[in-house]
Amino acid sequence: MTVNPDQTTYPIAIVGPTASGKTALANEVALVLKGEVISMDSRQVYRGMDIGTAKATPGERAAVPSHGLDLVSPGERFSAVRFARYAREVIDQIQKRGATPILVGGTGFFLRALTHPTFAEPELDPDRRRQLGEYLNRFPTETLLGWLRAFDPVNAERLTRWGGRQRILRALEMPLLTSRSLSWWHANSEPEAEPLSPLVFVLNPPRELLDERITRRVQEMVAAGLVEEVARLMAEGYDEHSPGMNATGYRELIPYLRGEIPLEEALEEIRRNTRAYSKRQLTWFRGQLSEGAVWLDGAAPREDLVSEIVETTRLRGVSRSGAP
Numbered sequence: 125m126t127v128n129p130d131q132t133t134y135p136i137a138i139v140g141p142t143a144s145g146k147t148a149l150a151n152e153v154a155l156v157l158k159g160e161v162i163s164m165d166s167r168q169v170y171r172g173m174d175i176g177t178a179k180a181t182p183g184e185r186a187a188v189p190s191h192g193l194d195l196v197s198p199g200e201r202f203s204a205v206r207f208a209r210y211a212r213e214v215i216d217q218i219q220k221r222g223a224t225p226i227l228v229g230g231t232g233f234f235l236r237a238l239t240h241p242t243f244a245e246p247e248l249d250p251d252r253r254r255q256l257g258e259y260l261n262r263f264p265t266e267t268l269l270g271w272l273r274a275f276d277p278v279n280a281e282r283l284t285r286w287g288g289r290q291r292i293l294r295a296l297e298m299p300l301l302t303s304r305s306l307s308w309w310h311a312n313s314e315p316e317a318e319p320l321s322p323l324v325f326v327l328n329p330p331r332e333l334l335d336e337r338i339t340r341r342v343q344e345m346v347a348a349g350l351v352e353e354v355a356r357l358m359a360e361g362y363d364e365h366s367p368g369m370n371a372t373g374y375r376e377l378i379p380y381l382r383g384e385i386p387l388e389e390a391l392e393e394i395r396r397n398t399r400a401y402s403k404r405q406l407t408w409f410r411g412q413l414s415e416g417a418v419w420l421d422g423a424a425p426r427e428d429l430v431s432e433i434v435e436t437t438r439l440r441g442v443s444r445s446g447a448p
Contacts, residue, residue, distance in 0.1 A: 133219050135320060136437055137164070137227040137235060139409060140327030141402035143337040144422050147180055149327065150228035152430045154188045157224040157437065162214055163192035164229030167371040169207070170198045172357055175350045176373035178341070189223075198357060198368030201257075203294055205316075208237035212317060224437075227322060232408040233291070239322070241315035248301050256300060257293065261365045265289045272296055276305035290367055323440050325433055326409050329422025338398045342391060345373065355381050372397045 138150045150161050163169075167177040171194045180190050191214045196202050211234075215225040227235065260268060272295055273280040279295045298306040329337070354377040357369065364375045373394050380390040409417075418436055420429055 133222060133224055134437075134440065135215055135225040135227060135322040136433070137322040137324045138327065138433070139164070139228070139230060139232070139235060139324060140422065141329075141334060141405040142178075142230050142398060143334060143341045143402065144230075144327045144329050145337075145426070146228050146230065146327055147178065147184070149426060149429055149433075150226050151180070151184055151188045152426065153433050154224070154226050156430065156434050157226070158222070159224035159226045160189040160191065160218045160221075162211055162218075162225060162227050163190065164207075164211075164227045164231055164234045165192070166202065166204075166207075166229075166231040166234060167368060168193050168229070169195040169202045170368035171196065172360070173198060173353070173368055173371070173374070175345050175348050175353045176371065178345075198362045199366045201290065201294070201367045204231075204233040204237035205242055207234045208241065208317070211238060212320070215320070225322075230405050232405065232412060235322075235324070236412060238320040241317045241319055242310060246302055246309070248297065252301060253297060256297060260293055260296060265292060268292050268296060275299040276307050278307040279305070289370060323437060324413055324417040325436075326413065326417055326419045327422045327429075328406065328419050333423055334402055335399055338402065339395060342373075342395050342398070346391065351377060351381070351387070354378065372401055 136153075138146050138153070140146050147161075150159075153159060154161055161180070163180075165177060167173060168179050169192060170177070173179075179193055180188075184190070185193075192207075192211070195210070211227070218225040227238075229235075268289070269280060269284065269292055272283065272292055276295055276299060283292050283295060295306045298304060298309060302309075350373065354374055357374070358378065358381060362369045364370055364378050369375060369378070376390045376393040376397065379385045380387050418432075420432065
């Protein structure tokens with residue numbers, strides 16, 4: 125299959141729940157569309173976290189240019205706003221090369237930061253942010269959420285449904301360091317960039333199939349050395365309070381490596397938390413994506429999915445370019 129690159133340099137996004145096969149699908153699409161892949165995964169940005177985040181293999185990276193991997197250490201926060209700034213620069217570079225930017229991942233907030241740019245953030249003193257982060261990390265998530273309800277009830281309501289600990293911490297930073305809530309900044313500041321309008325494809329496997337893939341993936345990760353990877357990261361000084369290490373697949377193994385629980389209990393917790401996370405991802409995509417998103421049968425053969433994405437992208441490119 126050949127496609128005119130001039131018709132396909134508009135960004136596309138392939139999203140879906142964890143273990144749905146997004147990365148392999150995106151790589152095959154990239155080979156057809158002369159594409160380059162940008163990881164849209166909030167944990168693949170961390171160096172040294174390879175197995176548990178299911179990063180593209182060295183062979184996959186050699187075949188298809190990949191971006192958004194190994195950007196920061198596990199001890200550093202990497203916000204959706206920061207991702208959007210990075211991704212916009214990479215997208216511009218890819219398009220200048222005449223290639224198709226292909227965003228792929230399951231972190232909905234990263235996609236939304238591109239399609240709905242947020243306010244231009246005020247400068248925050250890095251030392252004060254670090255000190256505040258160290259203080260807030262002493263408290264359980266429910267306590268932090270209670271404080272956020274007092275400071276910023278709008279964001280507290282949203283993050284109760286969609287967020288996680290790191291996003292709650294981020295939302296608390298603003299009122300505590302600027303005396304203005306995150307909601308206030310959103311309402312009273314200009315967005316820092318123009319919105320991106322990628323053609324979005326959602327990979328949606330049947331629930332039973334997805335659960336099977338999750339079970340198999342956990343087994344494969346353990347066989348590939350996930351336990352050893354977490355042990356190495358702990359030896360380097362990272363723990364469950366490190367921004368990267370609170371990811372599913374990592375935080376559950378920390379008690380095992382400390383001798384607090386047996387391995388099978390930790391692995392069952394990973395499977396359970398991964399299934400719950402995949403459900404939240406699909407709920408988010410259903411609620412947040414526009415009507416223009418294309419939902420794909422995640423049980424279909426990969427070659428059929430590649431053909432559907434390529435053809436839909438080609439037609440969208442013709443429409444946008446005004447070509448007959």
